[in-house]
Amino acid sequence: MKQLLFILLFIGLISFTSCRDDFELEPSFGALEFSKDTVYLDTVFTNIGSSTYSFKVYNRRDQDISIPSIQLNHGESSNFRLNVDGVAGKTINDINILANDSIFVFVEVTADIQELSQDQLSFLYTDQINFDTGANRQQVELVSLVQDAHFLFPERFEDGSTETLSLGLDEEGQEIQIDGFILDDEHLTFTSGKPYVIYGFAGVPSGETLSIEAGARVHFHENSGIIVSRDASMRALGEVSADPELMENEIIFEGDRLEPEFSEVPGQWAAIWLTQGSTNHRFDHVTIKNSTVGILMDSNDGTDQPTLTLKNTQIYNSANVGLLARTAFIDAENVVINNSGQVSLNLSLGGRYNFRHCTFANYWRNGFRQFPAVLIENNLEAGEALFVADLVEANFSNCIIYGNESIELIFNKVDEAAFNYKFENCLLRFNDTSNRFVDNDLYDFENTDLFENIILNDEPLFLDAEVNQMIISNESPADAAGNATTANRVPFDILGKDRTQSPDLGAYQSILFEE
Template sequence: MKQCLLILSVIGLISLTSCRDDFELEPSFGALEFSKDTVYLDTVFTTTGSSTYKFKVYNRSDQDILIPSIQLNEGEESNFRLNVDGVAGKIIEDINILAKDSIFVFVEVTADIQELTQNQLSFLYTDQINFDTGPDMQQVELVTLVQDAYFLFPERFEDGSSETLSLGVNEEGLEIQIDGFILEDEHLTFTNEKPYVIYGFAGVPSGKTLLIEAGARIHFHDNSGIIVSTGASMHALGELSTDPERMENEIIFEGDRLEPEFAEVPGQWAAIWLTQGSTNHRFDHVTVKNSTVGILMDSNDGGDQPTLTIKNTQIYNSANVGLLARTGFIDAENLVINNSGQVSLNLSLGGRYNFRHCTFTNYWRNGFRQFPAVLIENNLEAGETLFVSDLVEANFSNCIIYGNESIELIFNKVDEAAFNYKFENCLLRFNDTNNRFTDNGLYDFQNTDVFENIILNETPLFLNAEDNHMIISDESPADGLGNPTTASQVPFDILGKNRTQNPDLGAYQSIPFEE
């Protein structure tokens, strides 16, 4: 009897459950709520896909609802793309939202500016997402700026391969190749008319000069860069800008992701590579940011003039090294390098170097680093082979070398080659608390033959070093301590401020900081 009652109870429960209408969906009735009423997709280059953006759609009611359609206003002709609750398309039907629940909508865009407009360098492209139709329709606006650009890339062949550049042969005699292409004569001048976007390595052919004009913007795709071959030159000749924020006359090298979240991300592209035998490079009013290696310079051309003359230049957010010179010959003034995953300035395998009013720092925050801001060497270890070369000279005058580690200057010397250096009127961070270098005569800061008028371990008081704002306060210990003779050779700081009277150390003259 009890068993029969139990069966009857279960049947009754099933009957009651089957009569419930909890799973019947109500129309949306225009009562949806959105986390954004307008989705601003950041600037994209023409024909280049954007990042994915998202917003939420809320059902605040006590009923499960059905949205009959979610579609772009321009339908299949729209350059935007949607993914709604896992369903991709431009017109999506019958989307359910449970009571007191929400769904995600993901949006992307790829637009060709030539199809949207004629003879415009940028174009504001818009569309709308329509939720439902008729009187119950609700909309979310979509807005993006499409930027025109010159695109330079390796040729693609019918067999699916692409153009490559040869870097010689490896130890096994096999050819080393990278994705790249040789710049034709018509592409050897980069203007400021519109940005350049480079895929792979753009090669400057022997005997040619790549000229980059003031105000030019050069963007690199992942693992891309510029490579300057034997006998070739690179002249990046920017000018002083009237607006330090906009930097309208500065030449800027950076990645091709324009979204704000990528603005300071290291390692987005490879390097500017000045190969062995290239010559007569000139950089002025240039910013190099977010690369793996900012500038890689292999060897010098053996002449009496510097292979690289670099002025008023900033190198930031390098995943590995800001400026890496192997047996280089560099003359630099008003050069700033900061935030590098390994070393900001690496003078490797000897060479000749003169730095005046430069700021070399490292406030890297993206992980542990084991190297200092400045590393100077007269040798290079490659596998089991040790290469050596004379450090003919490495002169630093009116410079700042600092960072967030205790020791930001290290020498790596072998006796088989010369090792000549001189620091004059410099602020250095070298706080050897563990006495690792006590018996090393290289760091005798009392030896005026190599260290003259040195300030040790006093905070420079940068405006915001972690965010690459390297100007110093007028209360900085570096204020007013520059050698006037050196300052007369570099009479203006990186922002064009006169420093011939009371010169400060580093690339910037100091300013008063607001409280």
């Protein structure tokens, strides 16, 4: 009986406390504390929403308090948005904070620079959050930089459908379509004024050339990219800056999220796709980052000149492949590729390739990686079908191939097609600890017809490969190990530093690292 009375008393006590609605609340009295007195929302493009930023509001008192109002200073016309303790709005009333407790305030912004300023490419947009009013008012400042841009996107039709590009027919005869649009004449030259933001795939029409001028910035939304059609070309020609540390004249391709936390996130956009039959592509002083595939060079144009020429080009943080070439003809110098989810350089299905003073590395740490930094093949499996094509040549001179796996160079050869390659004055990571390839003639590093002046498995001493700082130390084994003839063909490194007197391997001349 006593136990039953105890249970009933306990239940009654719980009911009394849970139904209590007579908390004594004090006004805030201007005694709030904040984790930030100013919230800096990073740069956003006009009319594109920002990430969500937050700060905490503290009640340090021993008494529960109530904040009568929390509102943006610009009221309903503000381009900022608030969420306070789960309540969204631009004016929020009667927010309670328990004694010695806190609440979160979340802030976002979407602004139209045309409404803010008619003649500026960027505009510093500010507002304040007012906590309470009158003598008790406290404020937290809000600051964001709004950037104007050229926005290129597929047309949306009255029936709700969106403009698409055709990629031909699939195995069942069905048309393959992707969201995209054809660039018109006025958009076939990208300049260095406003950045460009692309939604969907921007198609370069047959017979035309897309020209990207020095200093241009091109940003892609999710699942977007550039696709160059048959008989069309792409020329992205940046310049080396007078101050190599600034690199303001290079061309940058990246995603459209400008917040720092997205600056090194792979897979934010799709690819630059140079399709079969496209021709005469040139990239110089270009950085491509955070894509799924950096460049897909699909076949060659059938001429005796390279279909794709790469100079002073960097490709970083590709979710799948940095440079994927299928039966391509590529001539490259001072190219750096690093941090790829699968392969940094995949020479697939044969082709012709010449790489001089290039750095191909892979220090991917975002998950398991089963492929090497460099994969060279003369065949391609597609379902049950096997396609083969001659690897006419794959020449690497004064290059570095390295990474955080034991073996960073793999050949995939079938006898039905030619397989020609030569590595000269290169530093390679090939540490065959399990002796898988000990009797495989493809990896006979003593065969000077295939490998000449090779440095095996010595750390190249990159500055910080995990964050794509691929310059090497002057104590690197790659220092002064280059072939002079090759260096004379590429007399300056990717930063414009002379290498003819003492050429190092890779795209960079070495430097003295500071302690």
